[in-house]
Amino acid sequence: MTGIRVTRIRGRTRVALKKAMITKAQFAAELSARGEFKRQEDAFRDWVSADGSTLYPAVGGRYHLYVSLACPWASRTLIARHLQGLEEIVGVTVVDPVRDERGWAFRDGPGYSRDPVNGFSFLKEAYEATDPAWDGRVTVPVLWDTETRRIVNNSEDDICRMFDGAFRPLAQHHIELFPNDIARQQGELSAFIYDQVNNGVYKAGFASRQRAYEHACRALFNALDQLELRLMRSRYLFGDRIVESDWRLFCTLIRFDIVYYIHFKCSLHRILDYPNLQGYLMDLYQQPGIAETVNFEHIKHHYYMTHDAINPMRIVPIGPVLDLTGAHGREKLSAI
Numbered sequence: 001m002t003g004i005r006v007t008r009i010r011g012r013t014r015v016a017l018k019k020a021m022i023t024k025a026q027f028a029a030e031l032s033a034r035g036e037f038k039r040q041e042d043a044f045r046d047w048v049s050a051d052g053s054t055l056y057p058a059v060g061g062r063y064h065l066y067v068s069l070a071c072p073w074a075s076r077t078l079i080a081r082h083l084q085g086l087e088e089i090v091g092v093t094v095v096d097p098v099r100d101e102r103g104w105a106f107r108d109g110p111g112y113s114r115d116p117v118n119g120f121s122f123l124k125e126a127y128e129a130t131d132p133a134w135d136g137r138v139t140v141p142v143l144w145d146t147e148t149r150r151i152v153n154n155s156e157d158d159i160c161r162m163f164d165g166a167f168r169p170l171a172q173h174h175i176e177l178f179p180n181d182i183a184r185q186q187g188e189l190s191a192f193i194y195d196q197v198n199n200g201v202y203k204a205g206f207a208s209r210q211r212a213y214e215h216a217c218r219a220l221f222n223a224l225d226q227l228e229l230r231l232m233r234s235r236y237l238f239g240d241r242i243v244e245s246d247w248r249l250f251c252t253l254i255r256f257d258i259v260y261y262i263h264f265k266c267s268l269h270r271i272l273d274y275p276n277l278q279g280y281l282m283d284l285y286q287q288p289g290i291a292e293t294v295n296f297e298h299i300k301h302h303y304y305m306t307h308d309a310i311n312p313m314r315i316v317p318i319g320p321v322l323d324l325t326g327a328h329g330r331e332k333l334s335a336i
């Protein structure tokens with residue numbers, strides 16, 4: 001298919017470019033021929049170890065986390081860091097939520113700052129320092145090693161596991177985010193949530209064809225329907241304990257009504273329309289220290305002002321009004 005259509009109207013030749021060809025898709029390099037968003041793989045997967053068995057021993061003050069508070073993946077690492085009491089052990093720098101074609105940047109602003117560790121202006125400098133030939137998309141989160149001056153890992157799944165595991169001896173307290181007795185079921189549920197929900201909203205939002213969008217969106221709401229049912233009788237995904245899968249789901253739910261419903265057209269229902277998911281979201285939001293990791297200004301400004309293919313005028317909606325601080329009534333499920 002050329003993307004150019006030639007028609008004859010009253011003897012005159014009319015050449016029309018197909019809209020999809022002249023409109024640049026968001027992250028065009030990660031689109032299939034069918035217009036489906038195919039997320040790039042995480043590139044850096046080295047491991048911090050408690051016992052010094054890798055190049056990166058767990059040492060307080062050595063590693064630094066670069067995050068965006070807008071990003072659901074990065075936010076999960078921030079939550080894991082908080083839950084394990086690693087605030088004094090692993091430093092954090094937050095990037096400017098609004099990103100242009102130069103990628104994530106360090107600037108001073110409300111809730112974000114310049115880079116005190118390396119003095120980088122852009123996060124891509126960390127990628128280039130680690131791999132001079134890097135030409136993929138520069139993403140957050142990044143776990144940086146101040147000693148070897150390179151990225152250890154840019155996969156949020158790995159970083160959460162390291163915070164739960166290798167850093168445990170340094171942690172102020174410990175919450176079991178990956179309990180052994182449910183390892184298999186948790187792995188399966190997390191993979192499902194990743195594919196259908198965490199990445200599902202992106203597959204809907206970045207699709208460049210109607211069919212791809214509808215397919216992703218229906219899969220997403222099918223998954224939300226299943227989770228709504230699961231949470232009808234269970235306070236959290238695995239009973240009364242809050243595990244990593246819950247925080248994984250939380251990071252998408254908290255952005256859903258204010259961003260994904262509108263910006264990514266995930267518009268069959270709001271989370272507010274699901275009584276169990278909404279109560280569960282409020283319950284998690286009200287856990288100690290969690291609301292402090294959520295910055296709605298960063299979230300809204302990032303999505304609405306960064307994806308110019310989706311929202312070229314960069315207008316940030318004033319709503320919706322969310323109240324996540326009221327009574328959620330989920331405690332009663334704990335008593336069962």
Ligand SMILES: N[C@@H](CCC(=O)N[C@@H](CS)C(=O)NCC(=O)O)C(=O)O
Binds near residue numbers: 071
């Ligand atoms: N590591 C994550 C993806 C991380 C990611 O894509 N982060 C986004 C922010 S939410 C990012 O940094 N995007 C770069 C950009 O927008 O150019 C995964 O593979 O699931």
